[in-house]
Amino acid sequence: MKWINRSDSQANYEDRRGRGMKRGAAFGGVGMIIVAIIALLLGKNPFQAIDMVNSVVPGQTSEEVVDQSRINENEDLKVFTLGVFNSANDVWTELFKKQMGESYRPPTLVTFTDATSSGCGHASSAVGPFYCPADEKVYIDLNFFHQLIRDYGARGEMAIAYVTAHEVGHHVQKLLGIMDQVNQYRGRISEAEFNRLMVKLELQADFFAGLWANQAQRMNTILIEDGDLESAISATTAVGDDTLQKQAMGYTVPDSFTHGTAAQRTAWYKKGFLTGDVRQGDTFNDPSLR
Numbered sequence: 001m002k003w004i005n006r007s008d009s010q011a012n013y014e015d016r017r018g019r020g021m022k023r024g025a026a027f028g029g030v031g032m033i034i035v036a037i038i039a040l041l042l043g044k045n046p047f048q049a050i051d052m053v054n055s056v057v058p059g060q061t062s063e064e065v066v067d068q069s070r071i072n073e074n075e076d077l078k079v080f081t082l083g084v085f086n087s088a089n090d091v092w093t094e095l096f097k098k099q100m101g102e103s104y105r106p107p108t109l110v111t112f113t114d115a116t117s118s119g120c121g122h123a124s125s126a127v128g129p130f131y132c133p134a135d136e137k138v139y140i141d142l143n144f145f146h147q148l149i150r151d152y153g154a155r156g157e158m159a160i161a162y163v164t165a166h167e168v169g170h171h172v173q174k175l176l177g178i179m180d181q182v183n184q185y186r187g188r189i190s191e192a193e194f195n196r197l198m199v200k201l202e203l204q205a206d207f208f209a210g211l212w213a214n215q216a217q218r219m220n221t222i223l224i225e226d227g228d229l230e231s232a233i234s235a236t237t238a239v240g241d242d243t244l245q246k247q248a249m250g251y252t253v254p255d256s257f258t259h260g261t262a263a264q265r266t267a268w269y270k271k272g273f274l275t276g277d278v279r280q281g282d283t284f285n286d287p288s289l290r
């Protein structure tokens with residue numbers, strides 16, 4: 001992909017790079033271990049959304065420590081990610097207005113180093129990029145992108161863009177009330193049934209991520225180039241539940257899937273990418289998904 005007209009606006013951006021959180025003495029270390037174990041149990045799934053709440057440790061004291069040498073860490077990735085984030089907000093502003101007659105409220109992008117506090121609790125980089133519905137912020141430790149390339153084998157810029165567009169997709173789900181509807185079922189249906197709802201939520205965010213690329217090109221923000229779809233698919237394949245579980249345990253447990261298989265994630269991303277049509281993203285009423 002090529003930028004035609006990238007917005008570097010920092011109006012909805014909070015830069016916490018180089019500002020790590022030191023844990024309070026009373027709980028020091030324990031929370032980090034819990035988060036690490038949970039990340040392992042989840043197969044180190046780098047994409048957490050509302051289920052992120054399970055991985056954060058609320059109510060702990062922590063103090064900010066500033067590391068000057070890391071304040072501008074991953075500056076190129078920051079500029080790129082902020083460009084995708086601003087573009088996604090432009091796309092959704094227009095779609096909300098044109099297709100729903102409603103106004104869109106953008107989330108805030110937060111970049112951080114190692115660990116930070118969020119409206120969903122204390123978060124370490126181990127849980128990966130996530131959207132917190134309580135404060136409407138997208139949290140990304142930019143070092144995750146190195147991990148995505150190194151450990152998960154993703155390739156190219158569209159793979160990186162996919163992550164940000166997916167998290168903004170979760171914000172859209174919050175604004176549309178979809179996230180609340182799904183959350184109402186938490187604890188009221190079996191875990192396997194609830195996991196199937198979570199899969200639909202994740203696949204819709206993947207669809208929204210693909211839709212972003214299509215719409216951003218239409219709005220003259222980016223130019224899609226040969227290999228971009230393949231680049232994004234290298235990421236959607238890498239983060240499928242089946243891929244991650246196989247990596248972590250050597251076998252898959254479909255009932256525990258909360259994000260969808262590699263094939264499902266790829267298919268929904270592709271549908272959004274190729275159609276750019278928001279009406280085709282109803283994963284909740286799709287007959288192919290039980």
Ligand SMILES: [Zn+2]
Nearest residue numbers: 047048049205
């Ligand atoms: Zn997600």
